[in-house]
Amino acid sequence: MIDVSIVIVNYKSWNALSECLEALSNIENTRFSMETIVVDNCSGDEKLDAFKIQFPKIKFVENSGNNGFANGCNVGANSSTGKFLLFLNPDTVANEAAIYELWQTAKNNPDFGIATCSQIDGQEKKYKEVRFFPSLKTLFGPFRALQKFLIKNKIKSDFSSDKNIIFPDWATGAVIFMSKNWFEKINGWNEKYWLYFEDVDICKRIIDVGGKVALIRNVSILHKHGGASRINIKTKALTKTEVLISQHVFFNDHSKGFQQFIIQFLLVFSLIIEKFLMLILGLIFFFVPKLKVNILIFKNLMSYYFSALANKTWTSPRATIYKKQK
Template sequence: MIDITIVIVNYKSWNALSECLEALSAIESTRFSFETIVVDNCSNDGKFDTFKTQFPTIRFIENNGNNGFANGCNTGAKAANGAYLLFLNPDTVAGEEAIYELWQTAKNNTDFGIVTCTQVDAYDKKYKEIRFFPSLKTLFGPFRALNRAFSKETVQGNFSEDKNIVFPDWATGAVIFMSKSWYQKINGWNEKYWLYFEDVDICKRVINHHGKVALIRNTSILHKHGGASRINIKTKALTKTEVLISQHVYFQEHSQGLERFVIQFLLLITLLLEKTILAILGCLFFFIPKLKVNIFIFRNLILYYISALSNGTWTSPRATLYTK
């Protein structure tokens, strides 16, 4: 068994992936051993074999479809030989020092179910570190404003700049480091999510198992953000719809009873109202791409609610193909 397996899920993000793999291939560490596995979610664009030839030291797995991020992560983890798993986005660039610090932090703190680090963009600007689990008090604008007002001092104390390690509720799936034992304890990634919120879900399950989600600030990883989810209007509409769908999935998984009913009902009503108005604007100003995309989002959302009603599940129809 080696120390670390790096798992990268790719879907048509070859340009970003090339830079990511070049950085990993350049690492010649004497401090830890690692392997890299790329799971391609059936990009089917002729580039898979090219990359296998270009990066011979990296293992490539071709998935049997665009099965979603969670499925891709689990596929890579099943093939992993490492005692620890680092799930990376293809649009990240990680160096030896960052990987080493993530590994040491996880090794020295076995209650840290997930470790992540500071992420910066191409301009060295930090991404958001303060993240809270979705709930009724954070779901809608007025509720969020009240919650921020009442918790401001606590949040400032918990995330003060002098702390090297802070503990957000959840960490973005672009950089998730965990031991294989923690991965197995929580049964890996939840494949009921096709795209988005699977990172919130996995962190929630770590917390439910009395673990912690830790973010270390003494190192950073470049995250360029974007890629295959923004190829064209229809693809953009699809991914934006999946954000909405995954909210329903999350609350079905992590709420119950009356609370679940109230949240799902309010979410459905507000989304339908908002997307109906935006779709009308999209029809009136169809020549503006940013507005036109709302027509497709509205259509996708209606089809989803019809599917949820007929199948009796909030799970994304795209995900149900792989979770039955």
Template structure:
């Protein structure tokens, strides 16, 4: 790992919460021979509270480890790492990614040559083969749910094909996954960093939306790839899964609140509430009957958590999760 306290080109920021097994592989993947750019690696531990950080500090002495004040969410961890970074550019990586010099260098070179491209990413190859979807579109009234989203894509197939036509191995999606985000510090400061309204999920879509609102573009390089063991950083057990899956639903409400206006906002929020309550109630009933099956039991927890969230939202008059830093 080639790094220096001065003139660092890229700061690689990784937010971790008890993903030590994946993090070890990720950090090892960053130990490549390199003479092209100077970089540092920063790991923000969101208060894992299991003392394993001490072992990692010894095994990876070249990495800067930062201890966050709590499990403050992905956006807060990213901002915390960025505040302590020295690089002109920032690469935000999930701990369950396996990076490589070629992909990092290509994103860096592209970002330098194209300053109007606010965010750069690359292909994400699944650890079990295949690639994650790259033709991502912003959430709108017609794409709130899986069925309506599929219908929307079908009815707009030709338009979307033209929109996502790959030119010179470059795709311009509406947004890219937060597991691989390359952005200049100048751009990050311009949009005031990651939005800490979100505890987890949709903060990446929000980031890209704000870059585009500032006349920047989102670019995905088709000739570069990073391996992503999707879900390895968050789906550790039933308890953890119930939290993360609940936050997916909550963060969708937060995104709508932040980016939908007027009548569209009200309609979208109402539709989402009704859909969540009906679907989660039906699945929760099945879960009660099959409580001995962990995945079915999870549906019961999700329904109860969403009921508590909606009651809390009414009392607080806010869509924010109680876990959100901006709700505190």
């Protein structure tokens, strides 16, 4: 077994992926061994063969379809030989120092179920590091603001700028480092999610079995947002709808009883009202692409709700588990 297996899930993000793979291919180190695995979620645009030629040392795996991020990560992990796994987005640019620090931190702290590091944008500005699990207390903007006010002293203490390692509730799926042992302990990524919230879910399951989610601040990885989720209006509407769907999946798995009912009811009610109002704007200003997308989002959302009622499941219809159940 090698030290670190890097797993990247791709769907038509070829430009970003090229830069990502160039950076990984140019890493020269003697401190750890690594392999890179790219799982292509059936992009279907005939560009994969060219990448295989361009990056001969990288292992490319063709998935059976556009099965989502969680499924792609599991496919990549199952093809890996490393003792540790680093899941990267194709729109990231990693460096040797960050990978080494993640590896050392995870190796020396076996209770760290997940390690991540600071992420910066193109202007070297850090992305948000303070993250809490979704709950009834944080369901809506005013709720979140009140919750932050009530625990502001705890936030100041736990996430103090002088701390090199902090412990948020969850880390974004763009950079997730974990041992193969931890991965197997929680049975990998949850394939009920097609896109979004799978990172929140995996961190919650790590913590539920006694692990920690650690964020290292002294190294960083460049993360350029966008990628395949913004190819066109239809794709943008699809991915934005999946954000809403994945919230329902998360609360179905991680809340119980009356609280679960209240959360799901409030989510459905508020989202239907909000997206209906945005639908009206989209119909009036149909010539504005940013507003026109709301027509498709409302259509997708209502289709999901009817499907959830008919099939008695909150699981995304695009998820592999849903398809297997059907």
